[in-house]
Amino acid sequence: MTEEAEHGSGGVYSVEGKEFNRDSRYITTRIVAAPRPGTDDRPVEAGRYRLIAAYACPWANRAIIVRDLLGLGDVISMGNPGPTHDADSWTFDLDPGGVDPVLGIHKLKDAYLKRFPDYPRGITVPAIVEEATGEVVTNDFAQITEDLFFEWRGFHRADAPDLWPAGLRDEMEQVMWRVYTEVNNGVYRCGFAGSQEAYDDAYDRLFTALDWLEERLGRSRYLMGEAITEADIRLFTTLVRFDPVYHGHFKCNRSKLTELPNLWGYARDLFQTPGFGNNVRFDQIKAHYYVVHRDINPLGIIPKGPDLSGWETPHGRGSSGNKTQ
Template sequence: MGSGEYSRDQRYLATRITADGRDGYPVEPGRYRLVVSRACPWANRAIIVRRLLGLEDSLSMGVCGPTHDERSWTFDLDPGGRDPVLGIERLQEAYFARIPGYDKGITVPAIVDVPSGKVVTNDFARITLDLSLEWTALHRPGAPRLYPPELRAEIDEVNEVVYRDVNNGVYRAGFAGSQEAYEEAYHRLFDRLDRLSSRLESRRYLVGNTITEADVRLFTTLVRFDAVYHGHFKCNRSKLSEMPVLWAYARDLFQTPGFGDTIDFEQIKQHYYRVHRDINPTGVVPLGPDAGGWLTPHGRDSLGGRPFGDGTPPGVASVSGR
């Protein structure tokens, strides 16, 4: 690893919730709580997939506030600053219930076993796949196939490079500790975005002709790009809105039920600009950019494809989003 290069801690609680309960946690409606923050791109994946699959009534959702301190995410959006289901003020409490003194990252998304109050998993990459593969008995009628068997190898291949160069690439640029590390991450990011743009010139979605897990994973970075990564993380060769193909692709997804209705730009900006004081010492949160452009026509329909395949869109999002 080069000097000053940012490295993400990838030590997660990898216990899985499965249909057969082989890890000790069987899929059960109402037993678990998905804890997220709307600010976090990794948690945003789980929010989107939960909604697309119609799991709202089976898997409740606790929403942390957009900021946190070194100890943990907090439930400051809830009355009294306490999650109404878990009864805790800090997500840290659910981690400590599982492993006393847990010394790795207290991250979202996390799925908590409500009866015991213990975190089951915070393995964000596996969580969304298992929602697709293991929770099928609880999916809504018409739920899309986000990880179909015939496309999994290609989805995995796309996800690998998108994670390395884009999802985590913006962080590698933003948290670089040297000019050399920053420039390497910057070039890898925009080289990959250029390749993705070429890929999407003639196809509506990344893999196949419907929305898949690959689109969910790219979207959560793209939707934060102009509001946060362009300036805050110095990813400033181009704004998303200056990359025509990716901008149209992202708007297409944003306007698809289950995507844009999970986004809160104010919470996104509050998180990055207030928490990362080493990058933004004043904690001042920018007022822009204007989010109105996300609702402008995208013209991607002309490429064909059907967002939900043989399925249907999810219903109207609840006011609370819970």
């Protein structure tokens, strides 16, 4: 028996046999500098595409941050659905008249159906839509941010960070996979567990990984050393939601982020870096989880807390991890 838990944030997911599962099947089309013969690749072209990304969604938030860090704001336009999508689709309820001003649609689903009239899966963000046709191109959140770095290099700002340093990529892939399975997805595995046993296992896996990250970040400023990489972006979007949402709403309550010194300093370090904190909307984050997840929070009441003013306090991070330079 499968019980659908939610769609929209990085894929459809369900409670299947008491254990949370995420449907990770995405549209495989890519936007690349040199489209491959025999594929449905689309060419990189300034002004051709629109990134649709909700600030509420951690998977979409990655794309928003990468687009900003690389300086692609004038190259790829962006539309932002509201945080409380309905059962059918993410909606543009933050825009005048509830319509995306470029695509002219009320629901992101319209862009999916424009290309795939019988699209069978969830309407997810992030998604990239071709402006002229109004058709969705891709919704593969991991591939989107990777391609923004590798395929759109000709449009990066001059001082854009090297998010995929060549000498670190093998190790970085391993780190990112553990972050994805145990932390990014791990909080959902806790929150949507269908049995005590499934929850206990998810909880233990999550905090084993967080303890590993806490130790790792005691040795270096960022996950891969002294410079920000894609790995940091992927971890950040979960950490920034941890105390406002995951600690209580998803029962990830062994420790708050603020009680893990290295992770808390690291998260504040990133938050205070241009491209990160300016792309966080705590009100939208809380509204999304507490209003949409009625199976967990039936009355849709949004808690007032916690106090989030600490994100702007000095982080004390330097070149040697938790020690100030």
